[in-house]
Amino acid sequence: MSRGADLELVNVTKSYSGTIAVDAISLRIKAGTYCCLLGPSGCGKSSTLRMIAGHEDISGGDIVIGARAVNGEPPVKRGTAMMFQSYALFPHLSVRDNVAFSLKMRGVGKADRYAKADALLRLVAMDRYADRLPAQLSGGQQQRVALARSLITDPVILLLDEPLSALDPFLRIKMRAELKRFQRELGITFIHVTHGQEEAMALADLAVVMNNGRIEQAGSPQEIFDRPATEFVARFMGGHNVIDLAGKRVTVRADKVSFAPGGESAGAEHVRTGTVTAVEYQGYSVVVTLDAAGGELTAIVPERQFFARPVEPGAAAAIGWNAADIHELSPTA
Structure with a gap:
């Protein structure tokens, strides 16, 4: 597994038909960091994630991964992988084939891609379900499969788009603990979009609060909760009297x-x-x-x-x- 890479956003802007969704944000995320982007719906956090992934073009600025700007590069060349909110597993493929799918598309032989898929399924404790179909799994099990599939290309940055939102509250707490453990064991950078303050507080080394396309505050969860920079941050995080x-x-x-x-x-x-x-x-x-x-x-x-x-x-x-x-x-x- 590759180790993490530094990520820097330099005055990154995204506009849709003249409407600014992300407004010249700058942010540095060190390699191996668990970073949560959080804020209300429409604040620009998901657009930011998609631009890092290469699924959205940037309107201005630079995205730098490691030592190189990746503006215009396709997702497959960025060293990133995306884990989607819906998990997006292929219903007709087995768990093993779902995990191995991207290696198949790259022309990796069956024995090699299955060996790597099985190793990742062991990492997420899903190896005994390798021959099942996604419909035969619980939501938490599907999430583990989606995570294994995201990791099979050895990304240096894993991007997670509200990965826990489809789970019930009890399982959400259990799975966020597992996500944190996986990130520590793998040592790569996780960038996790959420609108949940509690989720970000539990997971993040670096929490980034966004509002109206801008970064209101970035820091450790303790710093943001103890010393909110603005009234918006204080009210959004909750538990504060203004x-x-x-x-x-x-x-x-x-x-x-x-x-x-x-x-x-x-x-x-x-x-x-x-x-x-x-x-x-x-x-x-x-x-x-x-x-x-x-x-x-x-x-x-x-x-x-x-x-x-x-x-x-x-x-x-x-x-x-x-x-x-x-x-x-x-x-x-």
Whole structure:
């Protein structure tokens, strides 16, 4: 298996009939990185992935893989492979033949392509299903086959277009752990498009938040969650209160505020009182939303603390925070 390669996007732009889908973005992804592109529908993340793959022409800028610009090169010459959202397995071919298909198209002999396909099926724990048809597999099994098929050409960069979206929530969590393990074992670059914040936080070494065709922020998941650069990032990632405070726009994480029923002081340096509008039980914690002066505020309250003094919508309450937990947003947010 080939190792990863650096990827650099230099002022990459994509327009469709005059409409800008990706707006002069620049990004460097080091070899061996698990990178997640995330953002709402229409933000440009899938167009970016398709341009890296060579399935979409770029309208401007450069895509550099390793030491060379690959603008205009066909997908087969880029050293990339794409794993599609739908998996796109051939229904009439066995698992082994699905995995070996691209090598067959390149003229590789049957014995050699089957040997390589079987090795990859062992990697993804699907070797005992090699003679089955895709319809005889579960969704998670089909995903493993699609992954093995993507890897058979020894790509230096694997591109994944929302690969977990078709799975049920339980299997999605299991499979994202496996994707991370495969990436570490293979040592190649994974670039994974998702609209799921939790998925990106769990998987990424580098998370890239996109909005309206631009990169709002790129960094580690911890950096993006702890220190969102803009109001958009804070709201998209969730779990943040965006507050106007002394002429500044700031965020305070919902798990770092204090919550007090009855409109008490909440034991904090800054306090806002209001009316409870929603209570959501989430197992380990309870999310309480408050309509307060200046806008909506949210507190994530430990389960035991909440049920010691529970509240219902319509009750008075207070939310407070300390200066140490304030993060100031960019003035352009």
